[in-house]
Amino acid sequence: MISKKFKLFGAAVAVSCMALTAGCSGDKANGSGGGDENVSVVLKTLSSPYWKYVEAGAKAAGKKHGVNVNVVGPNAESEVMQQVNMIEDQLSQSPGAIVVAPSQPETVAPSLENAVKSKVPVLLIDSNADFKGKTTFIGTENFTAGQEGGKLLASMLKKGDKVVLIQGALGNPATDERIKGAEEALKKAGMEVVSKQPADSDKTKAMSVMENILEKNEDVKGVFxxxxxxxxxxxxxVKAKNLDVKIIGTDGTEEAVKSILDGGLAGTIAQSPYNMGYKGVENALKAIKGKKVKNRIDSGIDIITKDNAEEKLEFLKKISK
Known part of the structure; x- marks a missing residue:
């Protein structure tokens, strides 16, 4: 039986009924809360549904608490230097606080350390970074999320089955940790990992990577x-070859949940992106006002399968409006 101890939507549903500012495409999205405080939010990108949910949460918090929220992100998660430049640009505008989802923590750390020295509270979401003076990290343990994904996949297979791991851009700590967690869980369950390949968090690249893997391993039974x-x-x-392969994703996007309902993906591990954005801005305002902020805030995860996909899809449609 799938564990129910991880909850994504509990806290989020409580805020989902709030009026949300419409999402924007491109690399910049302004969300005016009509207040005096300004919070900058720099994401890994704004080109994928996952980060759109983070943006929606951040802007909802801005509207609720009367904070002006400016959300920016590179064209792709691999554009690390573009993210660094965006952080520097946002800091030059003297925000009250900055919320950052670092693509490569070690690369952005110097800019964030400078922000701390300038008395600008720095809150991290999704991926943590080790530097002195950060206010908090809001997110889930990516290793744990991967572990749950590996367990879920293993529960659908039998011992000795061959499985594949599709990685994100190498060096991205969030996706690297997810893969480590999944690999550990799958091997512990007796699965054989026959391939582990990066696809840079890109749908087209992943299709090509999987095609190449299947040329040598048509007997693969599962993918994380x-x-x-x-x-x-x-x-x-997999569909192009008419194969029966169980595929588990991570993020809980609307497209993925629809695929689960349509009999495509077998499941996804959601990491509460909406909550990350919402709590990021909410706690940024606390920091600006000098209030105490916990140094670690868990935004929760949820395991989505066909059993609960309809409920999750309804929630995602609400926050996408």
Whole structure:
């Protein structure tokens, strides 16, 4: 039986009924809360559904608490230097606080350390970074999320089955940790990992990677992907060969949940992106006002399968409006 101890939507549903500012495409999205405080939010990208949910949560918190929220992100998660430049640009505008989802923590750390020295509270979401003076980290343990994904996949297979791991951009700590967690769980359950390949969190690349893997391993029975876009790309390759392969993604995007309902993906591990954005801005305001902020805030995870996918899809549609 799937564990129910991880809950994504409990806290989020409580805020989902709030009026949300419409999401924006491109690399910049302004959300005015009509207040005096300004919070900058720099994400890994704004080009994928996952980060759109983070953006929606951040802007909902801005509207609720009267905070002006400016959300920006690179064209792709691999554009690390573009993210660094965006952080520097946001800091030059003297925000009250900055919320960052670092693509490569060690690369952005110097800019964030400078922010701390300038008395700007720095809150991290999704991926943590080790530097002195950060206010908090809001997110889930990516290793644990991967572990749950590995356990879920193993529960659908039998001991000795061959499985594949689809990685994100190498060096991205979030996706790297998800893969480590999944690999540990799958091997512990007796699965044989026959391939582990990066696809840079890109659907098209993942399809190509999976096609190449299947040329040598048509007897693969399962796939764990470090994000949903790659899971959906791998699904295309599997469908093209009419194979029965269980595929588990990560992120809980609307497209992935629809795929589960349509009999495509077998499941996804959701990491509460909406909550990350919401709690990021909410706690940024606390920091600006000098209130105490916990140094670690768990935003929760949820395991989505066909059993609960309809409920999750309804929630995602609400926050996407």
């Amino acid at each position: 992907s470090a994000n949903d876009d790659m899971a959906l790309g791998a699904l295309r390759a």
